[in-house]
Amino acid sequence: MATTTTDIEADIHHAHDDHDHGPEPGLMRWVKTTNHKDIGYLYMWFAFAMLLIGGAMAMVIRAELFTPGLQFVEPQFFNQMTTMHGLIMVFGAIMPAFVGLANIQIPTMVGAPDMALPRMNNWSFWILPFAGAMLLSTMFMEGGGPAFGWTFYAPLSTTFAPDSTDFFIFAIHMLGFSSIMGAINIIATVMNMRASGMKLMDMPLFVWTWFITAFLLIAAMPVLAGAVTMMLTDRNFGTSFFDAAGGGDPVMFQHIFWFFGHPEVYIMILPAFGIVSQIIPTFARKPLFGYSSMVYATASIAILSFVVWAHHMFLTGMPVAGQMYFMYATILISVPTGVKVFNWVTTMWKGSMTFEIPMMWAIAFVILFTVGGLSGLMLGIVPADIQYHDTYFVVAHFHYVLVSGALFSIIAGVYYWLPKWCGRMFNEKLAKIHFWWAVISVNVLFFPMHFLGLAGMPRRIPDYSLQFADFNLIASLGGFAFGLSFLLLAYIVVDCIRNGKRVEEPRVWESAKGLEWTLPTPAPYHTFNDEPSRELILKESSHTGVH
Amino acid sequence: MQSNEQYYVPSGSYWPMVGSVGMAALLGGFASSLHDNHLGTGIMVLGLGIILFMVFGWMGQVVQESEAGHYNLQVDKSFRIGMGWFIFSEVMFFAAFFGALFYAREFSVPWLNGEGNNFWTGELLWPEFKAAWPLVEMPDPQLYPSPDGLIHAWGIPAINTMLLLASGATLTWAHWALLNNKRDQLIYGMIATIVLGVIFIGFQVAEYGEAYGHLNLKMTSGVYGSTFFMLTGFHGFHVVLGTIMLVVILMRVIRGHFDADNHFGFEAVAWYWHFVDVVWLGLFIYVYWLV
Amino acid sequence: MIKIVVLGFFLFILYSLGSALYYMMNDGAGSQRMMKALAMRIGASIALFGFMMFAFWMGWIQPDGRF
Numbered sequence: 001m002a003t004t005t006t007d008i009e010a011d012i013h014h015a016h017d018d019h020d021h022g023p024e025p026g027l028m029r030w031v032k033t034t035n036h037k038d039i040g041y042l043y044m045w046f047a048f049a050m051l052l053i054g055g056a057m058a059m060v061i062r063a064e065l066f067t068p069g070l071q072f073v074e075p076q077f078f079n080q081m082t083t084m085h086g087l088i089m090v091f092g093a094i095m096p097a098f099v100g101l102a103n104i105q106i107p108t109m110v111g112a113p114d115m116a117l118p119r120m121n122n123w124s125f126w127i128l129p130f131a132g133a134m135l136l137s138t139m140f141m142e143g144g145g146p147a148f149g150w151t152f153y154a155p156l157s158t159t160f161a162p163d164s165t166d167f168f169i170f171a172i173h174m175l176g177f178s179s180i181m182g183a184i185n186i187i188a189t190v191m192n193m194r195a196s197g198m199k200l201m202d203m204p205l206f207v208w209t210w211f212i213t214a215f216l217l218i219a220a221m222p223v224l225a226g227a228v229t230m231m232l233t234d235r236n237f238g239t240s241f242f243d244a245a246g247g248g249d250p251v252m253f254q255h256i257f258w259f260f261g262h263p264e265v266y267i268m269i270l271p272a273f274g275i276v277s278q279i280i281p282t283f284a285r286k287p288l289f290g291y292s293s294m295v296y297a298t299a300s301i302a303i304l305s306f307v308v309w310a311h312h313m314f315l316t317g318m319p320v321a322g323q324m325y326f327m328y329a330t331i332l333i334s335v336p337t338g339v340k341v342f343n344w345v346t347t348m349w350k351g352s353m354t355f356e357i358p359m360m361w362a363i364a365f366v367i368l369f370t371v372g373g374l375s376g377l378m379l380g381i382v383p384a385d386i387q388y389h390d391t392y393f394v395v396a397h398f399h400y401v402l403v404s405g406a407l408f409s410i411i412a413g414v415y416y417w418l419p420k421w422c423g424r425m426f427n428e429k430l431a432k433i434h435f436w437w438a439v440i441s442v443n444v445l446f447f448p449m450h451f452l453g454l455a456g457m458p459r460r461i462p463d464y465s466l467q468f469a470d471f472n473l474i475a476s477l478g479g480f481a482f483g484l485s486f487l488l489l490a491y492i493v494v495d496c497i498r499n500g501k502r503v504e505e506p507r508v509w510e511s512a513k514g515l516e517w518t519l520p521t522p523a524p525y526h527t528f529n530d531e532p533s534r535e536l537i538l539k540e541s542s543h544t545g546v547h
Numbered sequence: 548m549q550s551n552e553q554y555y556v557p558s559g560s561y562w563p564m565v566g567s568v569g570m571a572a573l574l575g576g577f578a579s580s581l582h583d584n585h586l587g588t589g590i591m592v593l594g595l596g597i598i599l600f601m602v603f604g605w606m607g608q609v610v611q612e613s614e615a616g617h618y619n620l621q622v623d624k625s626f627r628i629g630m631g632w633f634i635f636s637e638v639m640f641f642a643a644f645f646g647a648l649f650y651a652r653e654f655s656v657p658w659l660n661g662e663g664n665n666f667w668t669g670e671l672l673w674p675e676f677k678a679a680w681p682l683v684e685m686p687d688p689q690l691y692p693s694p695d696g697l698i699h700a701w702g703i704p705a706i707n708t709m710l711l712l713a714s715g716a717t718l719t720w721a722h723w724a725l726l727n728n729k730r731d732q733l734i735y736g737m738i739a740t741i742v743l744g745v746i747f748i749g750f751q752v753a754e755y756g757e758a759y760g761h762l763n764l765k766m767t768s769g770v771y772g773s774t775f776f777m778l779t780g781f782h783g784f785h786v787v788l789g790t791i792m793l794v795v796i797l798m799r800v801i802r803g804h805f806d807a808d809n810h811f812g813f814e815a816v817a818w819y820w821h822f823v824d825v826v827w828l829g830l831f832i833y834v835y836w837l838v
Numbered sequence: 839m840i841k842i843v844v845l846g847f848f849l850f851i852l853y854s855l856g857s858a859l860y861y862m863m864n865d866g867a868g869s870q871r872m873m874k875a876l877a878m879r880i881g882a883s884i885a886l887f888g889f890m891m892f893a894f895w896m897g898w899i900q901p902d903g904r905f
Contacts, residue, residue: 032559123563226643239773245687249655
């Protein structure tokens with residue numbers, strides 16, 4: 001009996017354990033993979049493809065708004081474009097890109113062999129293409145795709161929505177399922193796969209911010225699933241959650257949606273904080289200023305994000321006491337966020353700074369995210385929000401934090417870690433052109449929107465009155481330029497992977513700190529087969545170590 | 548310095564891809580069937596089949612690896628963390644529906660009657676409407692007809708509460724038995740839990756029959772019916788899943804799987820059951836008793 | 839008053855379930871702390887149910903009360 005068990009054991013061990021060999025050849029490598037880097041790369045390419053699709057929709061929007069009057073598309077199609085643009089960018093581009101970076105980087109940063117639950121990791125990714133396809137397929141259905149804005153408020157999304165909305169609902173279910181599994185995996189990896197010499201307060205900030213983001217995801221995504229489920233039954237099975245005629249309330253939808261939605265916006269910015277907190281110490285050649293305050297600030301932002309949701313709904317007629325509470329709670333968030341911005345600035349203060357490409361993006365992030373944060377403060381004030389609500393000021397605000405915030409940090413992270421991933425350096429001259437091109441055009445694109453909003457131009461409308469013409473023209477020109485910059489980014493990345501100059505040294509950026517830089521370049525297929533020692537971890541710490 | 552070679556990183560697997568195809572077929576088919584596309588129903592059933600195939604195949608592989616002793620304590624802990632946070636996500640899923648229940652009861656229904664700063668809402672929308680909970684007379688009775696009666700807490704729901712609480716107790720009894728290596732007690736405890744679960748499901752079906760057949764209490768009976776069926780429906784669905792998983796675990800126990808130190812599968816399912824049990828208690832208090 | 843007692847019971851049940859979940863994740867297989875917390879949550883649930891029955895019998899609470 002005992003011998004048989006051992007035989008089976010040995011047999012299965014050889015059949016299944018995957019420490020010894022490299023990747024499987026061919027396409028099946030990507031379908032079956034349980035390797036955290038493979039899955040991370042898949043996430044990144046998926047996110048980039050969705051970014052281009054969502055970006056193309058933004059081009060349609062800007063083309064339509066180039067001049068007053070209806071130019072190219074029907075208003076209904078315009079609404080589909082704004083809706084799908086938002087949904088694809090949020091759920092298809094930004095979130096998967098961050099999960100991809102987490103997958104590639106977190107095991108290498110905590111000294112782990114892989115993610116904690118590798119097969120589930122594969123499933124989290126492979127749900128996405130199906131969900132994305134289902135979401136995009138709604139555009140080709142009878143009655144068109146969802147056209148009610150990415151926030152899909154009832155009753156626009158229940159009583160007055162096209163049939164395709166049910167496909168949209170299930171796409172959201174699948175995306176949520178994938179996000180929850182991804183988040184569980186990250187929590188299990190950080191809690192259980194961390195090298196035993198690494199205490200929680202030794203973790204790099206990117207790991208910390210993602211760890212906290214994962215809790216936000218687990219708490220917020222199921223609420224979104226609940227909201228779309230109620231939408232589904234309201235649409236098809238005669239329930240009246242969001243119908244006042246049956247005792248429900250359309251505003252209840254907004255409450256449930258934003259209970260998810262506000263944590264969601266921090267889900268899209270906390271990992272960005274983490275990336276920037278990795279890059280700035282590297283090129284300022286100083287340990288990160290105020291590491292523990294960064295960790296606590298991230299945690300406070302996360303907790304506060306669950307108690308401020310109704311600041312998106314100041315105009316729904318809530319009681320004054322409610323408005324006051326949500327206003328003060330919202331403004332409170334600026335304290336931990338301010339702590340972060342000051343910490344980045346103080347990290348650079350008196351540092352021996354050099355301006356490599358990732359650092360330029362990180363600095364652009366700090367400045368432009370602050371612009372977006374300040375307009376967020378303006379929006380958080382009730383009497384002011386009554387003016388700004390649903391205008392282009394809101395559009396300017398969230399594009400500053402999501403594009404020049406979240407997206408810039410992703411680009412910064414890609415430039416920072418790409419040489420590590422593929423063992424080749426990108427073309428720095430082109431990358432510099434790309435940076436200035438993007439950073440100028442993004443401001444030409446979004447800054448005039450502040451003025452448009454203050455002057456009263458409403459969002460999600462394909463036409464506008466004549467006094468808005470000049471600023472819209474400028475914004476559209478900036479938009480086209482910014483859109484083109486992503487083709488350059490695609491070229492730079494592909495060129496780097498195929499013909500980039502080889503990089504041999506493990507520490508690609510000579511002043512970079514962190515366990516990932518102790519691995520050979522390009523990073524081997526299997527990360528850390530032997531656990532890194534406590535001495536190494538302390539030596540490589542970006543916040544205590546000597547630079 | 549311990550070697551990470553100890554951690555079991557599985558080789559590539561087709562199961563996630565099978566699961567994704569199944570999920571897309573199930574949900575896509577369901578969505579099409581909602582719009583009178585008869586092909587949709589077929590695709591949905593096919594998708595369900597694929598998902599069942601995936602679950603049994605994938606879990607079968609995991610069981611095999613577990614029994615072959617590949618999973619050390621660290622892998623066990625990863626599974627525990629995964630299960631723990633999965634249950635938390637389920638709690639948040641139910642929280643959305645409980646939130647809807649409280650919102651309707653405390654805010655939207657009184658507001659429709661003109662409470663607070665909603666005087667004109669009450670005057671202009673449906674002046675005849677009187678707020679009450681449970682909501683029996685809807686603001687627009689044409690659209691949402693009234694039920695003839697409600698499910699009384701002091702009836703099937705109370706019996707069901709006792710059944711589920713008892714099943715939690717028998718499951719814990721079985722759990723103690725597993726830890727103390729009393730295999731017979733373990734099996735009896737599991738069987739008792741499953742039987743109680745099945746009786747619960749039976750009563751729940753009877754209650755739905757009563758509600759739809761005699762009381763005219765339906766999903767369409769305004770926001771009370773909506774929250775009632777949404778909460779009890781999703782709970783019932785979880786009980787069904789939990790019972791199926793308990794049966795699988797019972798069969799593994801009979802085959803001699805699990806011992807005092809290595810029984811994650813048992814614990815995961817037991818945990819699921821405890822979670823479902825507490826959700827029911829919340830339902831009993833806040834849906835049936837309306838405290 | 840009854841509402842507060844019931845809510846208190848329910849919160850205690852959630853707390854014991856939550857702490858059991860914590861022990862499940864941290865202590866590994868066969869955690870005694872977890873088993874105690876689970877037993878506590880079942881005990882509290884049964885006590886709460888008993889209390890509600892008692893309150894109903896005493897006429898302190900009315901279920902839906904309209905039909």
